[in-house]
Amino acid sequence: MSLRDNLKRLLAPRHLAFIGGRSMARALKRCRDGGYPGELWLVNPQHPELEGVPCVASVAELPCGPDAVFVATNRELTLDCVAQLAAKGAGGAICYASGFAETGEEGTALQHQLLHAAGDMAVLGPNCYGLLDYLHSAALWPVAHGGKPVEKGVAVLTQSGNFAYNLSMSDRSLPIAYMASVGNQAQIGVAELMDVLLDEPRVTAIGLHLEGLKNVPGFAAAAHKALVKGIPIIALKTGVSQLGAQLALSHTSSLAGSDALYDSLFERLGVIRVSGPVSFVETLKAAACGNLPAGNRLIALACSGGDAGLLADYSERNGLQLPALDDGQRSELTQVLPSYANLVNPLDFTTAIWGDGEALQQMLDSTLRTDADAAVLVLDYPSETTGERNECDLLLQLYSEALARHGKVGFVTSAFPELLPASARERLHQLGIAALQGVEDGLAAWGKIAHYQSNRQLLLARGESALLPLCPQPLAGEGVVLNEWQSKQALSAFGLPVPAGELTTPERTLAAAQRVGYPLVLKAVSSHLPHKTEAGAVALNLATPQALQLALEEMRGRIAAYAPGVAFDQVLVEPMAAAPLAELIIGVKRENGFALALVIGAGGVLVELLKDSRSLLLPTNEAAIRAALLGLRSVGLLQGFRGRPVADMDALVRAIGAVADYACENVGQLLELDVNPLLVGERGSVAVDGLIRLDGGD
Numbered sequence: 051m052s053l054r055d056n057l058k059r060l061l062a063p064r065h066l067a068f069i070g071g072r073s074m075a076r077a078l079k080r081c082r083d084g085g086y087p088g089e090l091w092l093v094n095p096q097h098p099e100l101e102g103v104p105c106v107a108s109v110a111e112l113p114c115g116p117d118a119v120f121v122a123t124n125r126e127l128t129l130d131c132v133a134q135l136a137a138k139g140a141g142g143a144i145c146y147a148s149g150f151a152e153t154g155e156e157g158t159a160l161q162h163q164l165l166h167a168a169g170d171m172a173v174l175g176p177n178c179y180g181l182l183d184y185l186h187s188a189a190l191w192p193v194a195h196g197g198k199p200v201e202k203g204v205a206v207l208t209q210s211g212n213f214a215y216n217l218s219m220s221d222r223s224l225p226i227a228y229m230a231s232v233g234n235q236a237q238i239g240v241a242e243l244m245d246v247l248l249d250e251p252r253v254t255a256i257g258l259h260l261e262g263l264k265n266v267p268g269f270a271a272a273a274h275k276a277l278v279k280g281i282p283i284i285a286l287k288t289g290v291s292q293l294g295a296q297l298a299l300s301h302t303s304s305l306a307g308s309d310a311l312y313d314s315l316f317e318r319l320g321v322i323r324v325s326g327p328v329s330f331v332e333t334l335k336a337a338a339c340g341n342l343p344a345g346n347r348l349i350a351l352a353c354s355g356g357d358a359g360l361l362a363d364y365s366e367r368n369g370l371q372l373p374a375l376d377d378g379q380r381s382e383l384t385q386v387l388p389s390y391a392n393l394v395n396p397l398d399f400t401t402a403i404w405g406d407g408e409a410l411q412q413m414l415d416s417t418l419r420t421d422a423d424a425a426v427l428v429l430d431y432p433s434e435t436t437g438e439r440n441e442c443d444l445l446l447q448l449y450s451e452a453l454a455r456h457g458k459v460g461f462v463t464s465a466f467p468e469l470l471p472a473s474a475r476e477r478l479h480q481l482g483i484a485a486l487q488g489v490e491d492g493l494a495a496w497g498k499i500a501h502y503q504s505n506r507q508l509l510l511a512r513g514e515s516a517l518l519p520l521c522p523q524p525l526a527g528e529g530v531v532l533n534e535w536q537s538k539q540a541l542s543a544f545g546l547p548v549p550a551g552e553l554t555t556p557e558r559t560l561a562a563a564q565r566v567g568y569p570l571v572l573k574a575v576s577s578h579l580p581h582k583t584e585a586g587a588v589a590l591n592l593a594t595p596q597a598l599q600l601a602l603e604e605m606r607g608r609i610a611a612y613a614p615g616v617a618f619d620q621v622l623v624e625p626m627a628a629a630p631l632a633e634l635i636i637g638v639k640r641e642n643g644f645a646l647a648l649v650i651g652a653g654g655v656l657v658e659l660l661k662d663s664r665s666l667l668l669p670t671n672e673a674a675i676r677a678a679l680l681g682l683r684s685v686g687l688l689q690g691f692r693g694r695p696v697a698d699m700d701a702l703v704r705a706i707g708a709v710a711d712y713a714c715e716n717v718g719q720l721l722e723l724d725v726n727p728l729l730v731g732e733r734g735s736v737a738v739d740g741l742i743r744l745d746g747g748d
Contacts, residue, residue, distance in 0.1 A: 051141075057172040057238060057246050059141025060181070061228070063117035063188050065089040067140075069109070069131050070122030073192055075101035077120065085199060086187040091116065108134070115139030120180060120190040125149040125160060128176065133167035142172030142238075144190045150176045151234050161236050168237060178233025179211025182218060185227050185252055196220070202252040203227035204334045207240050208259035213327075222331045223475035223485060225338050227253050241268030244283075248275050255337035257330060258285040258321075266315070266644055267518045273319035274515045282337045282502050283321045286330040287312055311639075311647050314665040315519065318674070320509050322498050332486050332495040337502075339482040341459045343424040346500040347371045349417055349458075350396035351449075352428040353404060357465055360489050361396040361428060368497025372396060373422055382416040405441040407448060414452035425453065425460040426496065428489055430469035439471075446474060450481050461485070463492030514674040519667040520717050524642040529721040530746040531577040535622055537740040541725070544715070545708035547701075547736045551624030556602055560595055562623045569593045571627075571738075572601050574609055575620040580741050585612040591626050627738055631697050632687035633727035636706055636737075638668070638713040640721055648710050650675070652684045653727040669714050675703050688730060695732040702728075705735045719745040 051059075065088045066081060068074035078090050079101065091112055094105040106112055109131060115138040121131045125147040135143055150161040164176065174181060180191040184200050196219035203225030208214045211231040218229060228247065232239055240258060245268070247253050256276065263269050276283050289309070316323050324330045348370045350361040365372055372395045375383070380393045386409050387393070388402045397417055403409035418425055427449050432438045446462070453460040460483055464470040467487035475485035486492030509515050532540065538548040553575060554562040563570055574587035582588045586608030589601035606618050635653030640646055648670060651663025664678040676699065679685065688697040705728060713720055722743040729736050 051170060053170045053172060053237075054242075054246065056141045056170060057242065058249075059117040060172045060174070061183065061246060061250070062186060063088065063141065063183070065091070065114070065116050065118075066188055066190065067091040067093055067106075067109075067112060067116040067119040068122070068190075069093040069119060072100050074120065074122050075103045077122075077189065077192060078103055080191075080194070081187065081189050084187045084189060086189075088188075089113075109138055110134060112138060115141070117141040118181075118188060118190055119143045120146065120192070122146045122192060125157075125176070129160065129163055129167055132164055132171070132173065136167060136169045136171040140171055142174065143168070144178065144180045145173055145175035145233075146178065146180065146192060147175075148177040151236065152177055161234065165237055173237040174230065175233040176236060179214055179231035181231075182214070182226070182229040184229075185250070197226050197229070200225045200227055202254055202340065204255045204257055204338050205243075205247045205253045206230070206257040206259070206334070207232055207243055209233070209235075209261045210259060213259050217327075217331070220331065221472065222335065222487060223472055223479060224331050224335055225479055235264050239264050239268075241265040241272050244269070244272035245275065248272065248279060248281060253281070254340040255282045255284065255334055257334045258283065258287075259330070260285060260287045261289055263644070266521045270315070270319060270515075270519050273321055277320045277506055277509060277515055280342070280503075280506065282342070282499065283319075284330060284333045284337070284498075285316060285321050285323050286325075286327065287316075287323060308641060308644070310665050311641055311645050311667065314647060314667050315645065318509070318519075318667060319515050320502060320506050322502055324498070328488075328491055329494065332488070332491045333498050335486055336461065336484045336492075336495040336499045339479065339484055341482050342503055343459045343496075343500050345423040345504055346497070347373050347422040347424070348496075348500075349373075349420055349422045349425040350428075351414075351417060351426065352396060352398055353401055355392075355398045357428040357489070358396040358398040360465065361426065361493070364490055364493035365396075365497075368493050369501060370493065370497050373420065375417070376420075379416050379419065383413065386412045386416070405444065407444060410445060410448050411452065414448055415455070418452050418456040418458055423459065423500070424496070425458050426493075427460070427462050428465060429462055429474075430464045430466060431471050431474060432469075434471075442474070446477065450478070450483060453483065454481075461492070461496060463487070463489050465489050467491070512671070512673040512677065514666075514671055517669050517671070520646045520669065520714065521644065522640055522642060522646050522717050525640070525719070525721060525745045527746060529743045531580060532742040532744065533575050533577040533620075534573065534582075534740060535575050535620075536577075537723075537742040538737060540742060541709060541712050541737065541740055544712040546705055546712075546725070547734060548740075549624040549627065549736060549738060551622050553620060553622055555619060556606070556621055559602060559621055559623060560598065563592075563595065563598055566623050566625055569626040570598070571622075571624045572598060572605065573622045573624070574605060574618060575622050576616050578613065578616045579609070582739075585609055624738070627729050627736055628731065630727075630729035630731055631694060632684065632730045634702075634730060635663075635724070635726040636709050636728050637725065638709065638720060638723035639665075646713055646717055646720070648675075648706070648713065650678050650682070650706060652682065666710075668710055668717075670710055672703050672707055675706050675710070679703070679706075697730045698733055698735070701734045702730055705737070716744070721745055 128147045151158045205228040214231045352358045463486040478485040535553045552562040572589040592598045633653040637649040646668045648666045662683045690696040724741045
């Protein structure tokens with residue numbers, strides 16, 4: 051069988067084996083008590099039975115190769131067990147032991163041996179907590195867990211076993227289909243798990259708790275598959291520092307640190323990024339039932355003015371629109387609500403009809419007769435000791451029935467997270483209605499899911515999500531810097547417009563200037579002067595030969611003072627460009643092992659002041675470049691700000707595309723690229739400065 055086929059066996063096991071001691075006997079018993087219907091075996095060569103569970107003396111003595119095995123031995127024995135399981139034809143193994151690649155060179159060597167021993171058998175880990183499979187009641191897990199069997203639900207993949215354990219124990223009623231602790235991801239990682247899980251129709255969303263990705267192209271392929279299928283991916287990404295950015299040669303690295311590149315990857319693929327564990331769980335709950343809203347229009351209901359005010363505020367904050375009630379709805383509501391009721395959306399239907407089933411049903415039918423995409427009800431349960439929960443249960447029942455009657459997607463939330471009890475949450479989830487805890491977190495979660503639906507269509511139409519990102523191999527050393535002339539000539543060959551200048555010597559500058567024409571720009575050319583302005587190596591708007599001669603003499607002196615070892619032997623003479631509508635920086639940043647990124651931002655001298663940039667992973671396309679430009683805070687400069695002309699966007703997109711094409715073609719050696727500024731005009735754009743740094747080889 052192929053590795054992928056064996057991974058499918060691991061995720062839908064017909065039989066389970068546990069290798070280890072008493073903790074594995076207890077793990078086996080938890081599976082049996084939890085309703086796992088298949089065969090269960092405990093392998094231990096030293097005991098005939100443990101905790102009342104009979105033991106099989108060796109892997110070789112198992113009646114067949116198990117579909118899924120939990121290996122809880124030390125790292126040396128783990129290697130032997132995995133080799134024996136592969137020979138037996140097992141589907142997959144969870145390797146619990148630590149002491150592999152996370153510990154250094156010796157552990158890395160052992161991890162390579164582990165993979166060799168596994169062959170095409172699927173291996174999760176090592177150094178991982180295991181796999182909880184609540185679709186099949188299979189818990190390949192070393193300790194207790196808090197989940198229970200589900201008919202459908204979300205899959206959660208995490209690099210932290212403790213996070214998985216705590217999530218399984220949380221009192222949030224998140225319907226979990228799978229929970230996997232991926233550990234070292236030696237063989238099976240996030241990307242491979244996502245790809246197979248997306249073939250399981252009972253998985254309604256995927257949650258990722260990430261420290262980092264090991265297989266960016268594989269992740270992108272799986273995430274695009276999810277986008278096509280309409281399966282939301284929710285990511286909680288930790289580690290947001292930009293270590294090493296200050297060491298980069300050009301401005302570009304300061305604009306696009308590693309966390310910015312993760313943002314770019316997620317935005318490209320429609321992955322919903324959340325800020326913390328609560329947001330992670332509530333957003334997963336909003337998607338878990340699989341009934342996603344078609345858009346962001348919301349009918350909101352509450353039984354108090356205070357709750358209605360919260361709904362209004364949090365809806366606006368999260369991009370949710372609240373369409374007004376029409377005349378027919380208001381007319382009907384006046385027949386059932388008191389005269390002091392404010393007939394708006396959000397609707398405070400007041401406590402006057404609380405517990406009145408007929409009035410509540412009429413109110414619900416009137417408000418849900420709308421073209422809004424979804425409905426929300428705010429409901430807080432009192433303490434069970436009050437004996438006043440029946441009225442809440444009645445409202446939930448009527449609301450659920452009304453949603454079904456009107457074909458509406460809906461959810462329920464509470465003002466306080468703890469006041470939506472488990473009984474209500476479970477009841478709602480069985481009906482396909484999200485039960486979100488806390489109005490602030492609930493509206494934020496629903497806003498993300500509503501945005502996902504509309505954004506998904508835009509991303510698929512843009513086409514960028516189908517392109518696999520380049521994942522450049524590491525390059526060592528500082529590399530070789532091309533001077534401005536070499537850089538601009540290289541980019542010009544790919545279609546980037548550059549000034550029609552001449553490279554010459556100081557002695558021949560006047561003759562070159564006659565051919566180029568005045569007014570002109572004079573620049574010293576040297577790979578040792580990457581930032582020419584600071585070195586005094588640029589003179590602008592020279593209108594006469596006399597001005598040019600004076601500029602040459604002054605430039606020679608400034609460079610000698612700024613960088614005494616740099617020769618003043620080459621200069622570039624270019625026609626003076628017209629005043630632009632805007633200046634942009636176009637750069638390329640290489641993050642070894644992750645991505646090659648195109649950075650588009652406000653350029654010129656304001657690049658570090660404004661910090662207005664967008665990053666696109668390469669390869670990209672013209673639609674994505676255009677969208678990135680429109681996403682800049684300074685986009686008004688391109689759109690006729692204060693009556694100024696509108697920029698030639700088609701030419702600008704082509705110019706940026708030329709930089710992207712050069713980078714893709716030279717991914718094997720490109721370390722860094724910086725075009726700053728790219729002058730944007732009413733008719734075309736032109737790159738007046740550029741820097742490329744390439745790997746120098748051995």
